[in-house]
Amino acid sequence: MPRRPLHVTDAAQDPLRAALRGLRWRLEIPEHFPPTAQAEADSAALAPRIPTPTGDVATAHSLADATDLPLFTLGPPGAPDLDRALFLARRPAGRGFRLHYAVADVASFVTPGGALDAEAHHRVTTLHFPDERVPLHPYALSERAAGLLPDEDRPAVLWQLDLDADGALHTASVRRARVRSRARLDHPAVQRILDDGTAEEPLTLLRETGLLREARERARGGASLYVPEARLTAHDGHYALTYRAPLPVERFAAQLDRLIGVAAADLMLAAGTGILRTLPTAPHGAVARLRHTADALGVDWPHHTSYAALVRGLDPHRASHAAFLQECATVLRGGDYLAFDGRPPPPTAAVHAAVALPYAHATAPLSRLVDRYTSELCLAASAGIAPPPWARSVLTGLPATMALGTRRADDAERECVALAAAALLRDRIGETFDAVVTETAPDTAPAPDPDASAGATVHLRSPAVSGHLTVPPDAPAPRPGDALRVRLTAAEPGTDPVRFTPA
Secondary structure (H helix, E strand, O other), X not given: OOOOOEEEEOOOOOHHHHHHHHHHHHOOOOOOOOHHHHHHHHHHHHOOOEEOOOOOEEOHHHOOEOOOOOEEEEEOOOOOOOOEEEEEEEOHHHOOEEEEEEEEOHHHOOXXXXXXXXXXXXXXXXEEOOOOEEOOOOHHHHHHHOOOOEOOEEEEEEEXXXXXXXXXXXXXXXXXXXXXXXXXXXXXXXXXXXXXXXXXXXXXXXXXXXXXHHHHHHHHOOOOOOOOEEEEEEEOOEEEEEEEOOOHHHHHHHHHHHHHHHHHHHHHHHHOEXXXXXXXXXXXXXXXXXXXXXXXHOOOOXXXXXXXXHHHXXXXXXXXXXXXXXXXXXXXXXXXXXXXXXXOOOHHHXXXXXXXXXXXXXXXXXXXXXXXXXXXHHXXXXXXXXXOXXXXXXXXXXXXXXXXXXXXXXXXXXXXXXXXXXXXXXXXXXXXXXXXXXXXXXXXXXXXXXXXXXXXXXXXXXXXXXXXXXXXXXXXXXXOOOEEEEEEEEEEXXXXXXXXXXO
């Protein structure tokens, strides 16, 4: 999912939808899969080929049978990619919890070095646009044969994690198995039965373990960010902005996803071969900019309060807090992938600032390339054997591949946010607004104005959008943190980005 989730509801001919189509064309986002890749996917969907430790392949029927586990999938209503399924139970004698967690076994459907593999390395991630998604894998796999659909036997990478009574990870193992999901559950429905007390034990344990994992995260200084979804709705050519706050059950499920990532990192570090997701602490400049954004939105951020403490105390049901949480996602920059083979990296290099532990991407192989390799490396580490050559051979170049795909996704997200801002303001040219300068730089202007001596980015309180401020040569240069009135001079999605002048 994008860091700043955005959804638009309008007609195909409306300005924002047309601008989004133009953006995909400009970014050269593919509309279809190459015929050879599509043919490979169609063939694999009919007969997956399971990798074995010897380097041979086997059929799905040869897998260990774990179809007795009452797994279920959990996600947004209508989620197309069912990457993961889970089941929770109590361990005997009150010793904690056992988590069974199945992840789609994409390696059973993608032949290393084939056309489909090459296309996945080109796409790297599923791209989420406000009006549609561009998948990493063809629908024949991502929404059908490889997805953990209910009442269908599927090859899977099956994790078993034992947790202590306080939610601490005790042991972890992973193997290939044949699984069968029992139900396709969605967040709102599960939240309702958790709230009214009718949920069965696996779902009440989801809440219990999720809360325990959140408490442990707070104790070690981590700061998970649960970003509300921004929604733009068109009415008679005008757009309105609202937010959907994440449900508690979404936080609990995210904590278990994150736990698998922690267990995967531990396994690979112990084995000496793997790939981690790293994230540095937010630089001072990014935090300073975020403080100015808080001022613009009227969010109180006492100087003695840390970023982690602040985001935990925000109320995503308040529009100003929801808008600020969307902006908080912009400080999560600088993420990278760290590959190693033969010797684990030093602890200082393996840090993920938000998780506050070594961490790996491991639970979304249908929509993120690296997860397929994480699964294979963890399977080998858990079995105490060497990883297969096809997985090991790409490790050196995989961080650069993922970085390229991540930049593409970041560029698309940034452009989508700018288009949404233009759509919100397109019928308000000439109006004035309260704003705060969040940053100044000579290159912030989308189209530099030779008659302007200084430029800046300003953020409005309402609507909660940002844009470029052009300052006349004879006017004082703006400074970050300045509060001022600004006049909107341009805003048309796909044509003119949002621009202001001092009012």
